[in-house]
Each structure stands twice: as C-alpha cells, then as structure tokens.
Amino acid sequence: MTGSYAVVGGGILGAAVARRLQEVSPGSRVTIWEKEDRLAAHQTGRNSGVVHAGLYYPPGSLKATLCRRGVGLLREFCAAHDIAYTECGKVLVALDGTETGRLAAIEERARANGVPGVRRLSGGELREIEPHVRGVAGLHSPRTAIVDFPGVTRALAGLVERDGGTVALGHELTGIEQRTGEVVLTGRRHGGPVRERFDRVVLCTGLHSDRTAERAGDGYAPRIVPFRGEYHLLRPERRALVRGLVYPVPDPRYPFLGVHLTPRVDGEVMVGPNAVLALAREGYAWRTVSVADLRATWADAGFRRFARRHWPTGARELAGSVSTRRFVAAARRYVPELRAADVVAGPRGIRAQAIDPDGSLVDDFRISARGRVTALRNAPSPAATSALAIAEHVVGAVLDTGSRR
Structure with a gap:
C-alpha cells in the first residue's frame, strides 16, 4: 500500500x-x-548503550516480546552495516540473602523470555567473571551487549x-x-x-x-515526567575494575534501578545513573529550568501521587546528585576498590517516564x-x-x- x-x-x-x-x-x-x-x-x-537481553520483563508483555525480537534484529543490522556491537555480558549482583531470593524470580523470567545462557552464580563464581566485584551471589547473562545506538x-x-x-x-x-x-x-x-x-x-x-x-x-x-540521569566516568587507568556490565538486583519497592557500571563501545566506563526530577523536559543541567514544564509536572495529580509515595527515594537520589562521594558510595557496594577520585563527571540524559493518573509508572x-x-x-x-x-x-x-x- x-x-x-x-x-x-x-x-x-x-x-x-x-x-x-x-x-x-x-x-x-x-x-x-x-x-x-x-x-x-x-x-x-x-x-548507556546497553542492548538488553530481556531479563526482567513479564513474559508475554510487549517489552519482553519486542525486546527479544529486537535483539536479534539489531545484532543482524549491526553486522550488516559494520556498527560496533559487543557482547560483553552482564552480572546482577546480590549483596544479601533477600537479594539472592529475588534472583530466582528474575532467572525464571529470563528463561521464560528465552534469554540465552543465563545462569546463577555463587560469590566465588561471580569473582571469576568480575574479579573486582563483590557479592554473595549473582546472575550472569553472557549475551547482553553494548552498541553504538x-x-x-x-x-x-x-x-x-x-x-x-x-x-x-x-x-x-x-x-x-x-x-x-x-x-x-x-x-x-x-x-x-x-x-x-x-x-x-x-x-x-x-x-x-x-x-x-x-x-x-x-x-x-x-503524562511524561522528565527524570534526569547523571553519570560519572571511570578514569582510564581504572576502567579495568569491570569487564562487563555490573548491575544491582532490582528492588520492586523502588521505581528506579540504582547505580550500576557500564562499559561502552568507545572504551569509556559509565557509573550511574541516578534519577532526579529534571527542571525542564530537556533539562540536562540544574541551570536549565522551564517554569511551564515544572508547572505542568506539579499540576498533574498522577505525579503528585507518585511523589508522595516515593519521596524518600527522591531524597536519596538528590543527595547523590550534589555529592560525588555519595554517588560513588552506591557503586562501591559492588566494587569495593572504587573511590571518588577514580571518577570524573560524565554525560547526562533525560528519561521520559510516563505516569498514569493513579501515580503508577507505566511499565510496558x-x-x-x-x-x-x-x-x-x-x-x-x-x-x-x-x-x-x-x-x-x-x-x-x-x-x-x-x-x-
């Protein structure tokens, strides 16, 4: 037609x-x-340039179905057009027994979604894959990749x-x-x-x-609510602290994933992001303010319900935004050798987060x-x-x- x-x-x-x-x-x-x-x-x-394998998404959802289909199409497209695509692998790191328990549900979803090669790791097996990472257990997705989007x-x-x-x-x-x-x-x-x-x-x-x-x-x-994600970059001499993607285990009580470590195809290693309310739809810096955008955000009943529910999380994210030491401390839970002096300010992005009138984040x-x-x-x-x-x-x-x- x-x-x-x-x-x-x-x-x-x-x-x-x-x-x-x-x-x-x-x-x-x-x-x-x-x-x-x-x-x-x-x-x-x-x-961040991550090609997600489909670990987290409810089986049968559009996210799960289109992610798995999309990975194969993207890999083929990059091969055909000589675009950098690297399967560096990803580990989800559990820090305690509660997080270890959550890994079982994620593994079950990953297998239901057809994610290849996923396996559980002990603390020792985790260190074999990521020598500088510490955790009591992990989940490894060896086919998770990075790309030049x-x-x-x-x-x-x-x-x-x-x-x-x-x-x-x-x-x-x-x-x-x-x-x-x-x-x-x-x-x-x-x-x-x-x-x-x-x-x-x-x-x-x-x-x-x-x-x-x-x-x-x-x-x-x-409605779309803009959340700014701020990254730091590892200094070149400290990029060897990770080999692949190092992620926390998602906590279903909180709306955002938290700080993680992400190698990129250009050789940089990103640490982050946090998630703070942006002061404009395209407010990549604190100094970028749109009164109209802020007014629209605060006028939305769905956002106000969301904010009342999650303000403690917002306060923690804001603290990481204003303090590099606090920001790095979140990543040091997974990579104990990491120090504030090991990072420099990195890029910033805006996540277009849709929120329903009841204050829930639109997930699919x-x-x-x-x-x-x-x-x-x-x-x-x-x-x-x-x-x-x-x-x-x-x-x-x-x-x-x-x-x-």
Whole structure:
C-alpha cells in the first residue's frame, strides 16, 4: 500500500519506523521530521548503550516480546552495516540473602523470555567473571551487549534517504490537523513556517510524546515526567575494575534501578545513573529550568501521587546528585576498590517516564492510535534495544498488516 508517511522524531525509534515503512510499502513517500539539527539528539544519544537481553520483563508483555525480537534484529543490522556491537555480558549482583531470593524470580523470567545462557552464580563464581566485584551471589547473562545506538540511528536514516525518503532536520512540530483522507502537519524551521500533508503520521517524540499525542486528539494520560540521569566516568587507568556490565538486583519497592557500571563501545566506563526530577523536559543541567514544564509536572495529580509515595527515594537520589562521594558510595557496594577520585563527571540524559493518573509508572510500551495518527506514548528502556521490532509492530498496525495492542 503506497502513500505518504511522516514520522515525527529523529531518534532510533523514528528512524526505525521510517525505514520499516519503506520496506513494507516500497514506492511510498517517507519523511522524518526532527526538530533538532541532528539525529539522536536526546534519549537515543544520551543513554548507556546497553542492548538488553530481556531479563526482567513479564513474559508475554510487549517489552519482553519486542525486546527479544529486537535483539536479534539489531545484532543482524549491526553486522550488516559494520556498527560496533559487543557482547560483553552482564552480572546482577546480590549483596544479601533477600537479594539472592529475588534472583530466582528474575532467572525464571529470563528463561521464560528465552534469554540465552543465563545462569546463577555463587560469590566465588561471580569473582571469576568480575574479579573486582563483590557479592554473595549473582546472575550472569553472557549475551547482553553494548552498541553504538546513535550510529544505528544514522545508518537507518541513511537507508531512508538512499531509497528516496527525506530526513528533515530543524523541523519543529507545532500542529496536527486530521482531515478526511489526510493529516496536515504544521511546524517551524529555520527559514520560517512549514506545512505538509501526509496520508498517515507516526509520532515517536519521546520527551514530548504526551503533548504531540494530545495535538492529534489523543487523551491526556499518561503524562511524561522528565527524570534526569547523571553519570560519572571511570578514569582510564581504572576502567579495568569491570569487564562487563555490573548491575544491582532490582528492588520492586523502588521505581528506579540504582547505580550500576557500564562499559561502552568507545572504551569509556559509565557509573550511574541516578534519577532526579529534571527542571525542564530537556533539562540536562540544574541551570536549565522551564517554569511551564515544572508547572505542568506539579499540576498533574498522577505525579503528585507518585511523589508522595516515593519521596524518600527522591531524597536519596538528590543527595547523590550534589555529592560525588555519595554517588560513588552506591557503586562501591559492588566494587569495593572504587573511590571518588577514580571518577570524573560524565554525560547526562533525560528519561521520559510516563505516569498514569493513579501515580503508577507505566511499565510496558504503550502505543495509541487516533484516526490516521499513531503515537508511541511510552517507550522506555529497552526501547532502543527493541527499536527494529517496535517498528515492525507499529508499521503492522499503521498499515493494518498486524495487530495493535
């Protein structure tokens, strides 16, 4: 079915959806609208680069299904396009008996999801894999990988352009009007206003997904709340403290995972992130403040319920933000040799966290459709891992060749 399609958002999801539209509907006009002057400017270009294997996600959920499918597609894509992809492995480290007990449930989920090679570790076996890491037990996922997600995004966009599509940078969306048989997008670009007509539109707008979906006639909820994740980097001479990914055992009482250690394909080793409320949707630094964004966050009843429930966690995360010593102390529970002098300030990212009106975090991917517009309302980790599979799922729904959930 040929036609004209716009994908709003130039992160990995937008690029993957645009490319999939070309594959399924050859001869169609496909355009990516991206408000920045480069691709992968926000969540895609500011994450840790981890290719998640599917350890945690409830079997049968979209996260589990699309993550496992996405890993295989991503591995094949990187091999075909000479993009760095390294299976460095991952250990979940249990520090006490309670956390050891939680490993059993995670292992059960991982096996149900088809994660290859997962095995339980004793404290001694953990040290064989990660000599500088200490814990009473662990869970090893040897196929968990790291990748250059911005490189994947650029490669996908390059294919879109090669096959006749358009990557329109500097196009900021300001309006969506659905008419009979078409969708009209209006926006701003460097040379002035822009207005284009398309048969169908897909919104992959991350930090602004709730706002763009509302413009298309979708409902108010869930709302996006921006949480800034701050990283430190190990100094080059201390990168040997870890061989692969070192993660804590998730605590179901808390909304975020906690500090972990993550090698990257460029050789850096990241320590973090924490999770603090950002003062703007794109507030990567404390000095970046949007009164309008803050007002909208605090006006949302769902966020207020969330904040009342989790304010002690927020206080701890804030303490780590203002004190490098406290930040490193969280990681030193797993790597006792780590010291504050071993790290330097690293990159910062924003997590677009969707929150429902009851104050609960939206855990699974959430996709909605209104007329000729499809919106990715919630696409948290492992969205980058799952991008090619999400694109299959979304395009199947857009073109009515598959189911929509």
